[in-house]
Amino acid sequence: MSQLFITCAPAMEALLVDELALLDIPAKPGHGGVKADATLENAYRICLWSRLASRVLWPLIEGPAETADDIYALASQVLWPSHFSVNKRFAVDFTGASREIRHTQFGAMKIKDAIVDVFREERGQRPEVDVKEADIRVHAHLGKRGLAIYLDLVGKPLHQRGYRTQAGAAPLKESLAAAILYKLGWHKDNGLDYLVDPMCGSGTLVIEAALIRGKRAPGLKRSFAFENWSHHDSSIWAQELTAAIDAAVPIESHFFGFDSDKRVIEKARNNAKAAGVGRALTFETQPLKNLGEKPGERGLILCNPPYGERLGDMAEVLYLYRELGVKARQFMGWRLGVYTGSPESLRQLKLLKSNQWQLNNGALEAVLASYELDERQGEAPREAPAEVVQSALSGPVEAYANRLKKNIKALEKWAKREGIEAYRLYDADLPEYNAAVDRYGDCIVIQEYAPPKTIEPEKAARRLQDLIVATVAVTGVKADNIAVKTRARQSGSNQYEKLESRHKYMWVEEYGVRCRVNLFDYLDSGLFLDHRLTRKWVGEQAKGKRFLNLFCYTGTATLHAAKGGALTTTSVDMSRTYLDWAAENLRGNGFKGREHQLAQANVLDWLNRSQEKFDLVFLDPPTFSNSKRMEASFDVQRDHVELLDAVSYVLSPGAVVIFSNNKRHFKLDNAAVEEMGFQIEDVSRATLPEDFKRNPHIHVCFKLVFAPRD
Template identity: 45%
Template structure:
């Protein structure tokens, strides 16, 4: 018996899927948007479920019928005899897509299909099946388009990209069927058949590596799945399915018994190594695939001499503001590593920003349009051969392989960096400082801040005022970015670029990315975690370094209160300095979780309390007594967790008065803020002993910017 079968897939994979489906037995495959349609037996449908590396779902069509109203949809579904597919007390689920005939909402459409099925069973048996969203006995799919309904059974159940081996994923996961498409487009089956090797320099949780191994070892992608959409289907024929399953198991055993190919992955984030290795183990390819910790600067794969090889990777796309500028250096660095260590190889790079691909210094000989979810992408294929390299001074619309000569202004900027590095670098080394500001708009036309975090570089572009020509500002910033790597000898993967502008509304609290990359740095006697990628600020205010060290020196035996504590770096210093107790208050759970990690990094336990609360309200209710208080409030805050707004100029009097009621006799309160036009209320100087110690708290790396903060020392009058 022959059935109409529809295979769905990510947009852009239709042609590949049609070819694959034909090899698996689908007759007369026809490409449609995000799908392939054809005819085949039940055995063909089962084989497609088990072996398709590209399909998302395998739909076996039950009925097609015209729909011009909601009632027509209901009646069309009821004409199908569901007793052949589902028991009266079974469980089912309806997926609905499309619209028309008065049906504009997919939930409403699914509800009418469900009603038709349930009413049929009620009428014929007096019983009714129930809805199960987790693991139904039958999953129906109805698509409505141009007045035509197509009702089908989803034989896959869950999407076929869910192979059953990936339980953990990274921040930007690549679906398995898209990974398979990348490998097919990169001609990996040919390279594997010739005994070739494969490397991924940014492997994440090893999706590409595992798919490559499964292809090379002739392993059916569906063998790790525990449940299928047809498992409890009443028309399921185990006598057809079981031999296909046994054949696939035999082919897998035979394939994995062959000498393994050299398949290696490298990942800079150490937290992804355990999930990657767990995925590899579950997929059964641990003796084929190995992953190691290493950033792009260490990528130098060494398979057997003369072995054909493929480098395949899915680098970041540069969707965040300012990120594309720093990613240009990442792609440039990737191209350099390929040219230096992978000569004679092939490479395939998936990018959501083809302009970034031009930074690699090589001409792609093939490009394919794909979609990663809703994001349009390009797969760029390269032959790592000298004839495909851009040469210096070649006239081309694309980027040259070597950096362009610096303009006169950029050369002046580079010279300023060298001068700063000589003076501040020597100072930082002498003082044992790992994190410091190297440049801060020293040349007004190059308006950026440049911070060193150990061996990382954090560049923040100040948004130009409206009076400055936008194109000229962008040109100057690009010139600065061109000068930075050579002067500071930093690799692209250790360079982070952002744009700093005035934060409005809730912007100041919003996360900027999801990379989750924490770096451990040392400051004084403590270790602290910074994150350069996900937030506007890094988690460590560099200008407060002297004040944190001062607090640590004064902390022994003290009860310490840290208000607006952020990541509690000051509290960690004080705890390490011998404080009797610390209490740190902030509204942000994210920052308090960060604080927990900072305390743990230093092995600090004991009476160190973290409080999630709105500071003013908490102070009004707190009855504790503290010997040392530090307040570093925001200039402005309108967090949804607080009533009204906080304005440091308007509200600092009440804030300090509330805090001073909690200060023990002989105690000290330090108040600091970054509002450049801040003026301390004169009434405070009449009630308390106040000393402006700003000059004492400005570090050498912020000497050029004496308005970075103001700090006052309060004691009881």
């Protein structure tokens, strides 16, 4: 009889104690595993039958150890050649630390040295170390009570059952899938005759459920490190194998796995076949929206929906949860289990929760939520898609939904008449829903303004979630075509920050010009919607003019000038990325040639060097910039006089400068600007598009006519 240490993932210790009790092996929970007094027969049984354990560690020696010499001395007391032969490859796993031993690799090295030296002394030769393909694994843990050295009877972790030859993008470990099923009582409640996973991926949850119900030992299809151990008893192991084979029963429950991706469904079928349960399971390609009525009176709906790790995915994920909640009501009398790394998304189910457990997926924090689908959840919907929409528009968010509908009705005809495909639908019209909602053709961008500090973060997050789901429902835009971003109203140069790398570009039209936009990768899309009328005015004034676009960004104002017949265009910006974008915009509209110049430079430096003269200038500097390419920061309020003075030296008499910026409460230094020879006209209201009239402070804009004094 030896005291084994059986490791498992955190929070599974109590479940593992219960599982071992079913194998008639009493155990006590510890940290990261359980302890059990067991025979060799018991150890084999755990290796063969445990669905939750990671490793089964057989004790070799334990004693005080603080220093490297202590570790070496204790490990040297083990007669290693009695445990494995010199032709076996071995590896050492080390955990823990002491004042002197702070690196696990160093601790492992000292034990490895001891093993090799013992072999040399006893056998005159040494075994090879092979970390990846070891025949024998030694595990050591250094803690407050000293050093404990074990023989790992398992080898590859127990969750590697041997059936999962193919996996999806983010597969669950088999042991975690089993823990989820145990928490939901699948192994005890034989009245649950059906299991449905509507987002099954590579099928791990469904396969593990079938293995449990069919009493199939999870270790039957794999090998173990103890088979290379000198104390291995093949006769006892053969008895355990025979007993495990005899214990299997026919799988009478009905198992269904669905997924919208036919590629992962094929992987699920192959995995089920490898696990020996392929004939008992049904895997089909089917999106959640097509999930039908319940196939029987009692069962379990179980799924691990996408987490939405990127903010841009939030709309798709939230709407998926809302749809799942609606579909679940069609399974009255069943139980629902949802395992998620996004617990805040669970509220979109709109279901009364029975229980919730913290059950992390490795380093990722995650929860398992349980729901009894009974009369408390409300009646099952007759028409699920309509119910999803209705559910999304009920409650406090209804006021936002009504406002959005009203704005869409007022703006859609206007936009079509004007010939624009990108415009603002909503801009924090209601203080409770503090966001901007923009349409770009068949896509939507939701930009959440940073909430005030007086609003609790949880409350702000709930409101944003409801706004996103309601936007999907009202607009009818596919959830995966909705980008979600968070920004402060005063973004300064933050519009240039990169968020993702999807490289998903599209073209939208305004007044006959095609503009290339990217809705996911950057905080701004590449098209400032509030300057639409200003760009149109530039195009109307550009014929025969030499046009200059400073801080040109993606060159959209240049497009209008070129379309309007500008003699030449010059666009200046510090960013190579945005100049390349501007070049794509020009090519996409058929503008090419030497008459369209792009210059990468600091604007002030470029102005001080330029020998050219221009007749029309569009000047839209950032509110604030501290780019690495600049020697000093730029503040539009502080530095606009210096900037306009530099611009004045490249102007022809009578030239027009359109000067705009988005700084709230910006004050033009009229006296200084007039002293340079500019006539000033505030055209802020005249350049405010129809879709921004609800927010008259979105930008300031001035028409400056250069009339230098003699």
